[in-house]
Amino acid sequence: MRLSEAGDLLALISAYDNRHVSEEVSGAWYDLLHPYTLAEAKHAVKKHFNDSTEYLMPAHLVRILKAERKTRLAKVGTIVSGRADMTDTATELATTKALTKAVASGALTPEQYDDYQRGETPWADYRRGLLALRGAA
Numbered sequence: 031m032r033l034s035e036a037g038d039l040l041a042l043i044s045a046y047d048n049r050h051v052s053e054e055v056s057g058a059w060y061d062l063l064h065p066y067t068l069a070e071a072k073h074a075v076k077k078h079f080n081d082s083t084e085y086l087m088p089a090h091l092v093r094i095l096k097a098e099r100k101t102r103l104a105k106v107g108t109i110v111s112g113r114a115d116m117t118d119t120a121t122e123l124a125t126t127k128a129l130t131k132a133v134a135s136g137a138l139t140p141e142q143y144d145d146y147q148r149g150e151t152p153w154a155d156y157r158r159g160l161l162a163l164r165g166a167a
Contacts, residue, residue: 031071112153115152
């Protein structure tokens, strides 16, 4: 998540609970939520307000986000790079890290991960193809 997106997230939260939002508040929330995507965080906000009447704090979102990432990763199991990315140790490690992040955030579904594993396309090229399909390229 980018700093400006933390502001967008707080605007959504404010729509639910009418809280006052400032640049300082956005910065503080960004400090705790920057490892997550805006889409993940918005989903967690909606989940919180759907399930709870507690005043929303960053810890509530982090708890939801960690649980959902853990669930996504469990669906895939052990993540390894595909054959096309096993050219050297550095590439293999970087690819495994990127795949783990993509699966955890939901950017890469278990089905897409399986598709990547079956293919002979390097992760960078596979990812570009996914982004193009989503219209984000």
